[in-house]
Amino acid sequence: MTTSALDQALTESSLRPLPELAAELLRSLDAPARLGAHLRAVHDVAWSLTDRLGRARPDLDFDTTATLFGAATHDIGKTIHPEELTRPGRRHEAAGRDLLISYGVPADLARFAGGHGSWDGSADLEELLVSLADQIWKGVRVRDLEDLVAAQLGGAPSLLLDDILRDLVTDADQRLAFQYSHPV
Template sequence: MTSPLDPLSRALDGPSDPPLRALPPEVAALLRELGAPPRLAAHLRAVHDVAVELVEWVRGRCPDLVFDRDAVLFGAATHDVGKVLHPGELVGGGSAHEAAGRELLLRHGVAAARARFAATHASWDDPAATVEDLLVSTADKVWKDKRVTDLEDRLVRALAEATGREPWEEFLAVDDVLARLGADAGRRLAFQAAFSTEAAPPR
């Protein structure tokens, strides 16, 4: 049993600046079971929080766009889980965590349709990428105010097709919401950096 004051618990659902939603309970339980490094939990929490904001914005702007909201939020909350197995990639970069994360989720009973985001969050340029993939990838960039033109263009096209509006209208709207979401990037980065990359004791 972990203390509510231990670093992993604080990263998962403790007070934060900026205020961040706690990770979904099933994700938090998995990260505790795996003994995830607190910094990884803090990162997943920040990306998940941005994904919630992004998804709610898309639903309001494009009510006719059909996509799986819950899958996007789960994907954002678990996209880097493979870094439990490749902790060096928390600070050094690398892609080994992608396939490893998908396999880890599958072994823990996660459906393939949701486990895939761990492997696809960096593959948004794949022709088979869905709206859900684009939203997870966008959240994983904009949480730190990183803007990727090709990724945003694909999201703009998806929204324009769903709404029937001109792509330039959707471009301006997407640019506006991503600028707003990126405004807190410095505080989110500071929140993440406050936590250790050392693994937590598994439960």
């Protein structure tokens, strides 16, 4: 039996595996391998980010499981709008939220697919962490987003957050190479 390109994207490399439900959804949707690779890269960054924040700040109240599921499925709407795998677009966001809900995913988890591309002062820490992971995986630092996360951490720009993000961007080239090694 040959391994599909999607299965390779979901299993090869040292990136952490996606939550099983996310991987099952991608397989049932026959998602492009590039999307599977992208979601693994963002999920891996979200895992490192939540782990380091949680260890450094055990007083923080955030749902790690929801954040990781959100990171693992945030772009699932690109199975409906595959043109957004190679071009900018936001149609995949609402489509992804609706798709997840149609598969029985609770709305509080599907929300990440619907709102990861924009953020404002009303976003909670979990939503901001998914948005942040979606930028950091490729080495992009977004000051406005980082300021919103820092505010959720308790105020002024956080040296802790800056140290974590600086470490995470160092592996961006390897994550980009992994994603681009998989076909659209």
